[in-house]
Amino acid sequence: MSFGFPELAAIRLGFGLSPLTPPPADAETVLASVARSGPDPAAMTTAEASQIALSFRAGVVARRSGKPEPPGSKEAEQQLASMPIEDLRRRVVRAVDDPVGFGERLVQFWSDHFTVRAINRVHYGLSMTFQDEAIRPYVNGRFEDMFFAADTHPMMLVYLDQISSRGPNSVLAKRRPERHLGLNENLAREALELHSMGVSAGYEQKDVRELAELLTGLSFSHKGGFAFQQAWVEPGAETVLGKSYGGGRRGGLDDIRAAFRDIARRPETAQYLSRKLAVHFVSDDPSEDLVEAMAATWRATGGDLPQVYRVLVTHPDLASNLRKKVRQPFDYCVAGLRALGVRGKDLAALDRKVFNRAVWEPIRSMGQPWWQAKGPDGWPEEVEAWIAPQTLAARINWSLQVPRMLLKELPDPREMLVSAFGGTQSAELAWAVPKAESAAEGVALILASGDFNRR
Amino acid sequence: MLKMDRRLFLKGTALLGCSAAAHPLMNSITFAALPGDNRLVVIILRGAMDGLDAIQPYGDPMLRKLRRNLSVGPDNGALDLDGFYALHPRLEPLLPLWQKGELAFAHAVSTPYRDKRSHFDGQDVLEAGTGNDLPVDRQVGGWLNRMLQVMPGTSAETAYSVGVEQMKILTGKAAHLSWAPQASLTLSPQAQMLLEHVYHDDPLFRDAAQGAMQISGEVSDIGKMRGPTADAQALAAFTASRLNAESRIAAFSIPGWDSHASQSAVLGRALDRLAAAILKLREGLGPNWQSTAVLAMTEFGRTARENGSGGTDHGTGGALLMAGGAIRGGHAFGDWPGLGEGQLYAGRDLMPTRDIRAYAAWAMHGLFGIERDKLERTIFPGLELGSDPGMLA
Numbered sequence: 124m125s126f127g128f129p130e131l132a133a134i135r136l137g138f139g140l141s142p143l144t145p146p147p148a149d150a151e152t153v154l155a156s157v158a159r160s161g162p163d164p165a166a167m168t169t170a171e172a173s174q175i176a177l178s179f180r181a182g183v184v185a186r187r188s189g190k191p192e193p194p195g196s197k198e199a200e201q202q203l204a205s206m207p208i209e210d211l212r213r214r215v216v217r218a219v220d221d222p223v224g225f226g227e228r229l230v231q232f233w234s235d236h237f238t239v240r241a242i243n244r245v246h247y248g249l250s251m252t253f254q255d256e257a258i259r260p261y262v263n264g265r266f267e268d269m270f271f272a273a274d275t276h277p278m279m280l281v282y283l284d285q286i287s288s289r290g291p292n293s294v295l296a297k298r299r300p301e302r303h304l305g306l307n308e309n310l311a312r313e314a315l316e317l318h319s320m321g322v323s324a325g326y327e328q329k330d331v332r333e334l335a336e337l338l339t340g341l342s343f344s345h346k347g348g349f350a351f352q353q354a355w356v357e358p359g360a361e362t363v364l365g366k367s368y369g370g371g372r373r374g375g376l377d378d379i380r381a382a383f384r385d386i387a388r389r390p391e392t393a394q395y396l397s398r399k400l401a402v403h404f405v406s407d408d409p410s411e412d413l414v415e416a417m418a419a420t421w422r423a424t425g426g427d428l429p430q431v432y433r434v435l436v437t438h439p440d441l442a443s444n445l446r447k448k449v450r451q452p453f454d455y456c457v458a459g460l461r462a463l464g465v466r467g468k469d470l471a472a473l474d475r476k477v478f479n480r481a482v483w484e485p486i487r488s489m490g491q492p493w494w495q496a497k498g499p500d501g502w503p504e505e506v507e508a509w510i511a512p513q514t515l516a517a518r519i520n521w522s523l524q525v526p527r528m529l530l531k532e533l534p535d536p537r538e539m540l541v542s543a544f545g546g547t548q549s550a551e552l553a554w555a556v557p558k559a560e561s562a563a564e565g566v567a568l569i570l571a572s573g574d575f576n577r578r
Numbered sequence: 579m580l581k582m583d584r585r586l587f588l589k590g591t592a593l594l595g596c597s598a599a600a601h602p603l604m605n606s607i608t609f610a611a612l613p614g615d616n617r618l619v620v621i622i623l624r625g626a627m628d629g630l631d632a633i634q635p636y637g638d639p640m641l642r643k644l645r646r647n648l649s650v651g652p653d654n655g656a657l658d659l660d661g662f663y664a665l666h667p668r669l670e671p672l673l674p675l676w677q678k679g680e681l682a683f684a685h686a687v688s689t690p691y692r693d694k695r696s697h698f699d700g701q702d703v704l705e706a707g708t709g710n711d712l713p714v715d716r717q718v719g720g721w722l723n724r725m726l727q728v729m730p731g732t733s734a735e736t737a738y739s740v741g742v743e744q745m746k747i748l749t750g751k752a753a754h755l756s757w758a759p760q761a762s763l764t765l766s767p768q769a770q771m772l773l774e775h776v777y778h779d780d781p782l783f784r785d786a787a788q789g790a791m792q793i794s795g796e797v798s799d800i801g802k803m804r805g806p807t808a809d810a811q812a813l814a815a816f817t818a819s820r821l822n823a824e825s826r827i828a829a830f831s832i833p834g835w836d837s838h839a840s841q842s843a844v845l846g847r848a849l850d851r852l853a854a855a856i857l858k859l860r861e862g863l864g865p866n867w868q869s870t871a872v873l874a875m876t877e878f879g880r881t882a883r884e885n886g887s888g889g890t891d892h893g894t895g896g897a898l899l900m901a902g903g904a905i906r907g908g909h910a911f912g913d914w915p916g917l918g919e920g921q922l923y924a925g926r927d928l929m930p931t932r933d934i935r936a937y938a939a940w941a942m943h944g945l946f947g948i949e950r951d952k953l954e955r956t957i958f959p960g961l962e963l964g965s966d967p968g969m970l971a
Binding site for chain 2 (some may be wrong): 177183283284287288289291296303305306307308309312316322328449487488489490497498500503506507509511512514515516517519520523539549551552555558559560563564568571572573574576
């Protein structure tokens with residue numbers, strides 16, 4: 124059977140084929156679609172997230188001292204408790220409905236690249252805002268802007284402990300010597316190691332240290348919001364990767380922005396991120412040719428992401444590496460829902476308990492608990508990390524149980540074989556599906572197959 | 579379950595005409611002789627445990643100078659072990675093990691990994707068990723897997739990777755099993771046969787499905803665990819159940835050690851999980867605990883000084899915790915390098931005095947009789963084994 128760019132693009136760059144929408148006709152359609160993945164206009168802002176957090180906290184304080192809870196605190200608590208699953212639901216809804224899916228896949232990629240995790244419930248709101256404030260506005264723009272936005276966003280400042288970092292010689296540290304205030308290197312290290320140049324690049328502990336000093340002053344609290352605290356700043360210029368920043372009295376955010384811009388445009392960053400994109404979209408072991416073509420565009424454009432994406436989308440490696448990758452659990456569930464013809468509005472209307480059983484719990488059992496990446500390096504890419512007995516069992520279970528849970532009438536497996544693969548299915552699968560005992564098992568066979576789990 | 583698999587397998591081959599040798603269910607049916615009675619459990623502590631707080635060298639006067647709020651010693655609730663070291667108060671549940679000779683530690687250990695202090699590279703090096711001669715991203719396969727490759731009489735059942743996530747320490751050429759305590763799978767015979775056909779030419783899916791179909795029929799429900807240490811307890815209970823059957827080697831991980839800020843809270847919770855896991859292993863293994871060694875290893879230690887946020891940053895030398903009836907417990911192993919001026923690594927971290935791989939190697943030597951040259955060349959290439967620290971009972 125034959126297939127062309129549209130099927131390839133839907134499977135490899137999006138969330139798979141759907142019986143409801145035709146796949147993108149050409150590369151231009153794919154690239155143009157990314158513009159749709161901007162922030163949700165109705166999304167929560169940091170200020171709103173802080174309001175909820177403060178309201179919740181006031182309730183906790185009142186309860187502890189035996190006083191009546193202030194109005195709104197119960198609601199805030201309930202809202203916080205449902206945020207993780209509702210965040211997953213809105214992500215799934217957008218991904219299922221987007222006809223092309225490349226933009227939503229990129230949102231997933233960059234959100235993972237800048238992994239944040241709200242450990243304490245008071246920060247759940249920030250975790251909700253992170254993607255709309257730090258990722259989506261820049262997904263079709265310049266990397267340096269996303270880099271700066273993500274690493275100075277309140278959720279990142281909290282997650283990587285920047286809010287507790289103080290210049291050892293800052294005004295505050297000198298004023299309060301008994302508090303032994305000092306630096307926290309966490310964000311500075313990950314900014315270089317994970318977010319830009321990569322651990323193999325030639326930076327040193329001294330660069331981490333000086334970048335940490337440059338970042339002093341970044342602050343966030345639910346009461347005070349995001350602020351640059353001059354009193355926390357380590358005085359003097361900081362030399363990061365041979366370039367000097369700050370030192371004047373002009374201060375803070377502009378110097379940090381300048382450093383992030385320079386780091387974003389470095390050849391090591393071009394190389395590291397081009398390879399990471401290629402690994403995510405093409406193959407765990409991408410060709411030098413592809414990576415170099417992307418990195419060259421990165422260097423030439425100073426990290427203009429749409430131009431880098433263009434190289435990826437139009438490269439012949441996209442076709443020659445079909446099914447070299449395995450869909451990660453989130454991508455897998457979205458692809459399954461699309462292939463079943465489920466619509467975003469159906470998912471939005473589901474009882475939370477049903478959504479929990481249909482998506483929330485399954486992706487946990489498949490090894491990708493939402494909001495709970497183990498570390499700031501996010502989820503692994505290698506196919507072996509995702510397919511093991513315990514996690515494949517969860518995928519097979521999903522294939523058997525969830526279609527029946529969500530659909531009144533299952534699709535005819537023989538038709539689904541056509542609509543879900545567009546001619547890309549293997550002979551083994553085409554042979555097996557019609558032999559299933561029931562429609563449910565035929566559908567399950569499709570969704571559990573290597574053909575469907577790979578992309 | 580195995581019987582049924584065989585029947586299905588025969589039915590499947592007849593129907594589909596697969597070659598028997600290539601069929602996934604073929605390999606799992608033969609059980610090889612077991613490699614002895616001893617058991618080894620490796621727990622990877624992801625995020626870099628602060629060894630100076632978990633096992634506090636309060637006898638070194640410099641500790642008090644470097645740390646004001648952390649590692650506060652026996653005067654402030656830590657549990658004295660030997661007049662020099664004290665156990666973090668949250669490890670109190672393990673104190674009886676120390677007293678019975680079933681808990682030990684080695685301080686100032688590290689892998690050969692230096693200077694970049696990346697968790698992810700640090701963990702990769704720890705699990706690969708290699709030196710610095712290979713770039714981190716080219717290191718493939720883990721040291722437990724290489725041990726399986728040189729051990730006589732192993733089968734896939736010999737080693738278990740436990741938990742949802744992949745354990746790189748067990749990846750490699752030697753077959754092993756993996757499963758998570760909460761996983762399950764039930765298929766109709768027809769669905770199973772068709773799935774096997776569909777996966778047949780894709781080894782990744784074929785082997786995983788084979789494992790899932792086989793294991794899901796064998797393992798019994800370990801019951802629901804509750805509370806903040808539930809995950810760690812479930813991993814340990816499942817591990818114990820497998821080690822009581824054919825398995826002899828298991829690995830799982832406990833995350834949550836990265837205490838850059840509010841270390842007393844972060845580390846306290848992580849130590850609770852570690853203690854709960856070790857006690858659950860002991861309970862689950864019953865008499866087999868006597869022939870078990872547990873090694874709890876972390877990618878590196880943390881800075882000797884407290885940072886500005888009541889925490890510590892990434893360091894170098896750390897601590898290795900050992901437990902089990904096969905361990906000569908109640909002993910502190912390793913040379914203490916001191917925390918004074920000029921004694922710290924790079925002026926900031928605990929100086930490693932021994933390669934952590936040497937302890938793992940001596941454990942393998944004592945438990946499974948792996949020879950010295952295989953340990954130094956194949957399993958831990960480039961390791962100088964050195965003298966036997968004598969940490970096995």
